[in-house]
Structure formats: C-alpha cells, structure tokens
Amino acid sequence: MSGVRYCDVSIGDELAxxxxxxxxxxxxxxxxxxxxxxDVHHDPELAREKGSKDIFMNILTTNGLIGxxxxxxxGPDAVIKKVAIRLGAPNYPGDTMTLTGTVTTKENGEVEVAxxxxxxxxxxxxxxxVVALAASPxxxxx
Amino acid sequence: MSQxxxxxxxxxxxxxxxxxxxxxxxxxxxxxxxxxxxxxxQRAPDDVNVAMIRHWCxxxxxxxxxxxxxxAAAASAHGGLxxxxxxxxxxxxxxxxxxxMSGGPNPYRDLTEFVESAGFTSVVASNxxxxxxxxxxxxxxxxxxxxxDSVSNExxxxxxxxxxxxxxxxxxxxxxxxxxxxxxxxLKFRPAHEQGAVExxxxxxxxxxxxxxxxxxxxxxxxxxxxxxxxxxRCGTLRHPPGPMCRECQSxxxxxxxxxxxxxxxxxxxxxYPQIPSLEYPNQVLLVDLxxxxxxxxxxxxxxxxxxVIGARVELxxxxxxxxxxxxxxxxxxx
Numbered sequence: 258m259s260g261v262r263y264c265d266v267s268i269g270d271e272l273a274x275x276x277x278x279x280x281x282x283x284x285x286x287x288x289x290x291x292x293x294x295x296d297v298h299h300d301p302e303l304a305r306e307k308g309s310k311d312i313f314m315n316i317l318t319t320n321g322l323i324g325x326x327x328x329x330x331x332g333p334d335a336v337i338k339k340v341a342i343r344l345g346a347p348n349y350p351g352d353t354m355t356l357t358g359t360v361t362t363k364e365n366g367e368v369e370v371a372x373x374x375x376x377x378x379x380x381x382x383x384x385x386x387v388v389a390l391a392a393s394p395x396x397x398x399x
Numbered sequence: 400m401s402q403x404x405x406x407x408x409x410x411x412x413x414x415x416x417x418x419x420x421x422x423x424x425x426x427x428x429x430x431x432x433x434x435x436x437x438x439x440x441q442r443a444p445d446d447v448n449v450a451m452i453r454h455w456c457x458x459x460x461x462x463x464x465x466x467x468x469x470x471a472a473a474a475s476a477h478g479g480l481x482x483x484x485x486x487x488x489x490x491x492x493x494x495x496x497x498x499x500m501s502g503g504p505n506p507y508r509d510l511t512e513f514v515e516s517a518g519f520t521s522v523v524a525s526n527x528x529x530x531x532x533x534x535x536x537x538x539x540x541x542x543x544x545x546x547x548d549s550v551s552n553e554x555x556x557x558x559x560x561x562x563x564x565x566x567x568x569x570x571x572x573x574x575x576x577x578x579x580x581x582x583x584x585x586l587k588f589r590p591a592h593e594q595g596a597v598e599x600x601x602x603x604x605x606x607x608x609x610x611x612x613x614x615x616x617x618x619x620x621x622x623x624x625x626x627x628x629x630x631x632x633r634c635g636t637l638r639h640p641p642g643p644m645c646r647e648c649q650s651x652x653x654x655x656x657x658x659x660x661x662x663x664x665x666x667x668x669x670x671x672y673p674q675i676p677s678l679e680y681p682n683q684v685l686l687v688d689l690x691x692x693x694x695x696x697x698x699x700x701x702x703x704x705x706x707x708v709i710g711a712r713v714e715l716x717x718x719x720x721x722x723x724x725x726x727x728x729x730x731x732x733x734x
Contacts, residue, residue: 317485
C-alpha cells in the first residue's frame with residue numbers, strides 16, 4: 258500500500274502542500290455531510306445578520322480536511338490518534354485554503370505533524386495531528 | 400497542547416485588582432459550573448454506517464480506501480472498513496430544526512446566561528481537540544456525555560476581555576467502552592464593536608491614549624461628538640495640542656470652544672508600513688489647519704489618495720472607534 262513508513266520519516270519532513278478552492282458548494286456540502294445545520298454555514302443572509310460577511314466553513318469540516326491531509330500523506334495503514342486545532346480566520350467562499358504540514362516529533366511508532374491551513378485572511382487553522390505510522394519496528398522505537 | 404494551557408485557571412491573571420471582591424464572587428460562581436453534566440446521555444440516531452461515511456468522504460475529497468473500499472480496508476492495518484476518525488462528532492449532531500438551548504435543565508445554558516449577564520455576549524470558537532481511543536466501524540452505536548470541563552478567569556485577548564469555556568464530550572460504544580473524546584473551547588467575550596460574529600475575527604481595538612489631567616477634556620469631548628479647542632481664559636488665544644499653560648500670556652486658566660468642523664490640509668503622509676492591526680492601510684494621516692487657527696493631526700475618512708492635496712478643504716467627522724474611544728476624522732470636500 259502507498260503511504261509512508263515510520264522508519265522512513267524524519268523530524269522536519271514536509272508534507273506536500275494541498276490547495277483547496279473554497280467554493281460555496283464545497284462549504285455547504287461539507288457542512289451538511291457533517292450534519293451541521295447551523296445557518297451560518299449555508300445561509301448567507303442569516304450569516305450576515307449574525308455579523309459575518311458571508312457563510313463560512315464549519316469546524317467539523319476543518320477537522321475532516323486535516324485528517325484527510327495527513328492520511329493522504331501517511332497512507333491507509335496510518336492510525337490517527339489525536340487532532341488538536343486552534344481556529345483563526347474564517348474560511349469564506351471564494352478564498353483558497355492551503356494546507357501545509359511538518360513532522361515535529363517521532364516516538365514509539367507515532368509522529369506528530371504540525372499543520373497550518375492558511376487562507377487569504379491569514380491562518381484559518383493551526384494544529385497538530387498525532388498519527389501512528391505503518392511498519393514501525395516490532396520492538397518499538399524507544 | 401500548548402494552546403490547551405491558556406485557559407487553565409491556575410495561570411489566569413485578575414484583570415482589575417480594584418474590582419477584586421465582585422470579581423472573586425463572579426469567578427467562584429463560574430467555577431460551580433465546572434464538572435456539571437449537560438443533559439442526559441445522548442444516543443446517536445443511527446449506527447456508524449457506510450452511507451454517512453460516503454457523504455463525508457465525498458464532501459471532504461477523502462480518497463483513503465479504508466473508509467469505503469472493503470477489500471483495500473481488509474488488507475490494511477485496520478482489517479476492515481472504518482469511519483474517518485475526525486467524523487467522531489458528526490455521529491451525534493443536533494438534528495436540523497432543534498434549538499440548541501431548548502429542553503430541560505441545562506447547566507451549559509445557565510452558564511452561558513450567567514456569563515452573558517456580565518456583558519460577555521459575543522462568542523468565538525477557539526480550540527478543538529479530539530483524541531481517538533479506537534477507530535469506529537460500521538455497526539458501532541455511540542452514546543455521548545458532555546461535561547463542562549473548565550471555565551477560565553477573565554482573560555485579556557486580542558478580541559477583548561472574556562472567559563474561555565471548555566466542554567468535554569466523551570463518546571462510548573455499545574458496551575460502554577470509551578472510543579473518543581473531544582475538548583471544545585469557546586471564548587465568550589465582551590464585544591468591542593457591535594459585530595460579534597460567530598467564529599469571525601473581530602478587528603483589534605485602536606491603541607488606547609494615555610489619558611492625563613491635561614487632555615482628558617479633549618477625549619471626553621470627542622466621546623460626545625465634539626472636537627474641543629482649548630482657549631485661554633485671560634487672553635483668548637486658542638491652542639492645540641492641549642496643555643496646562645497659555646504660551647502667549649502664561650495663564651493657567653482655560654476653557655474650551657467647539658470646533659466648527661471646517662479646515663484645510665496643511666500637509667499629509669500616507670503610511671504603508673509598519674502596519675498596526677487596528678488601523679486601515681494605506682493609512683492617510685492629515686495635518687489639518689482648522690478654520691479657528693489651530694492645527695490638528697487626524698486620519699482621513701472616505702478620502703481617496705488623489706483627493707489628498709495640500710490646501711484642500713476638509714470637513715470634520717467625529718467617529719466612534721469603539722465603546723471607549725472616539726476620534727476626529729477629516730474628509731476632503733469640494734471648494
């Protein structure tokens with residue numbers, strides 16, 4: 258299977274950037290697929306009434322995209338253990354969010370990837386993902 | 400996580416020592432909410448299922464075969480189909496058409512109302528942390544329990560003063576084993592502008608002037624929409640910027656007159672860098688000769704760069720920047 262093996266990963270490795278065009282359809286489809294019916298994620302008029310300039314991406318989608326970004330790199334044998342994010346600038350329609358990632362720690366078959374999702378306003382999200390990678394040595398790394 | 404620690408009460412700073420007593424009382428009351436469970440144990444309306452996983456993967460553009468391709472999943476480390484771990488929260492979302500705050504006793508609603516009663520009415524989501532004990536598989540039936548995990552002391556943030564409220568949601572499978580946990584943190588803050596947007600990033604406040612005995616009148620006048628000019632009570636000379644003594648006759652006695660609002664550009668500069676987050680750029684800074692004869696420094700408003708000409712007529716517009724600060728602005732006008 259494709260993906261990366263634990264023994265081949267080094268601290269400082271960078272994941273290939275992923276640029277995601279934030280269409281209105283994408284933001285709405287992902288909100289509904291995550292069963293998030295809050296109006297600010299699909300209804301521009303009600304979003305504006307609440308002080309936002311437009312609809313914006315919901316948090317479940319941000320989590321989903323980060324999970325996808327890391328397993329796109331790590332492969333199907335990877336097991337995500339933890340996703341911790343800090344939220345910043347909203348993802349509005351018409352913008353593009355580019356995800357970048359760097360391996361920051363490596364221990365006991367698991368690595369931590371620091372992920373940033375930047376859009377035209379700044380950082381939409383910064384966070385870390387802990388993921389157990391395939392083919393870790395049988396006796397563990399530690 | 401490093402951001403996790405920012406809301407721990409142990410490192411919180413009391414924001415106003417002079418209000419220690421009522422603040423302590425407010426804080427003590429806040430802490431009574433910690434550990435309280437929100438509502439009954441919630442049950443997922445559906446088992447973990449392939450249809451919902453497919454909708455999710457389609458929307459996210461997630462092509463990981465372990466979610467939808469049985470053969471590939473069986474051959475993987477997972478040994479069979481699994482749900483995307485970040486989908487955890489999606490299995491038990493509030494159904495469409497059900498009000499968040501409806502229903503029976505709800506400590507979270509009580510906490511929200513209590514915090515809002517102290518003026519912290521705006522909300523912004525700040526952190527979300529999910530930990531997975533195991534991947535979910537089709538057929539798993541989840542339940543979820545929500546507890547108020549922590550409430551911070553008053554914090555000064557870029558958005559304004561507020562309290563971080565963290566809830567913890569624990570997810571369990573059909574035999575009661577925990578499968579995952581989510582910590583979700585929001586900041587309830589006092590809106591600086593009337594634009595308290597959900598999850599939006601409010602504009603930081605303009606820098607605060609350091610108010611002194613000598614110029615307090617000037618800022619107070621602006622709060623009432625008036626640009627005051629200091630006037631010597633003895634010789635009648637107008638002066639600006641504010642000061643304690645008349646430079647003509649050295650009198651310490653003074654009064655004020657209100658500027659009529661007309662003037663002309665004596666000079667100007669357009670600042671591009673460095674950028675201060677609370678100001679707009681390019682930042683047009685004018686030196687305006689008021690018709691009364693004094694000169695003031697102020698930003699322009701509704702003025703394009705090509706309108707900026709030395710000698711151009713300008714008109715005063717006092718603008719409310721936030722609850723505590725109003726400032727004079729000038730707009731170039733014809734003639």
